[in-house]
Amino acid sequence: xxxxxxxxxxxxxxxxxxxxxxxxxxxxxxxxxxxxxxxxxxxxxxxxxxxxxxxxxxxxxxxxxxxxxxxxxxxxxxxxxxxxxxxxxxxxxxxxxxxxxxxxxxxxxxxxxxxxxxxxxxxxxxxxxxxxxxxxxxx
Numbered sequence: 001x002x003x004x005x006x007x008x009x010x011x012x013x014x015x016x017x018x019x020x021x022x023x024x025x026x027x028x029x030x031x032x033x034x035x036x037x038x039x040x041x042x043x044x045x046x047x048x049x050x051x052x053x054x055x056x057x058x059x060x061x062x063x064x065x066x067x068x069x070x071x072x073x074x075x076x077x078x079x080x081x082x083x084x085x086x087x088x089x090x091x092x093x094x095x096x097x098x099x100x101x102x103x104x105x106x107x108x109x110x111x112x113x114x115x116x117x118x119x120x121x122x123x124x125x126x127x128x129x130x131x132x133x134x135x136x137x138x139x
Contacts (some may be wrong), residue, residue, distance in 0.1 A: 004074045006030065008075025009066060012074070027065065032100035033059060034066035037093055040116070051116065051126075053090035056096075060112045060129035063098035067106035068133030071100050076083060089126040091116030106135045 002112040004012070009029045013019050013036075022044070028035035036059050038044070046052045060083050069076045114127040 004029075004069055008074070009034070009069070013066075014063070016062075018058070019062065022055065024059065024062065027095075028097075029066060030070055032067060032070055032103075034063050034070065034098050034125035036063045036066070036096045036098075038096075039093055040091060041090075048067045048088070049090065053085060055094065056085065056089060056114055056127050057083055057129075059094055059096035060114060060127070061131070062138075063096035063112050064110040064129065064131045065133050067089045067098035067100050067110050067112075068103070072106075072108055072133065073137060075136040076108075076133050077136045079134040081129050083127055083129040084124060086130070088122065088124050089114070089116045090095040091118040091124065093117045095123070108133045 006029045023083050024036050024038050044055050055063050065078050088091050095115045098110050101109045101111050112129040115123040117127050117128050
């Protein structure tokens with residue numbers, strides 16, 4: 001298995017056109033953990049002014065796969081995930097912190113907590129996700 005460095009992980013994220021559209025960045029990567037951040041902007045909100053649920057799902061999906069990539073190697077794909085929205089997401093920044101719960105030979109189970117951070121730096125848990133990430137390496 002080839003390990004991915006923090007810089008290489010950021011380059012992978014940067015190569016995803018949708019991630020560029022969202023404005024995502026990696027702020028932590030390694031040892032079964034990945035953290036993605038997205039600045040909250042008006043164009044990412046829904047009709048009530050809260051961050052759109054699709055943005056939270058995007059952040060969870062990518063954080064899950066990047067975290068799993070630290071244990072499975074860089075060639076990974078989301079097998080599936082579920083997300084529970086706990087409260088409306090508003091603030092300055094969305095932070096998705098994913099951590100590997102278990103890694104097998106070909107898959108990893110990963111949990112992700114999604115917080116919004118306000119102008120004062122206070123974090124509020126707004127969603128939780130869990131998923132299975134599969135190795136895409138040839139067998």
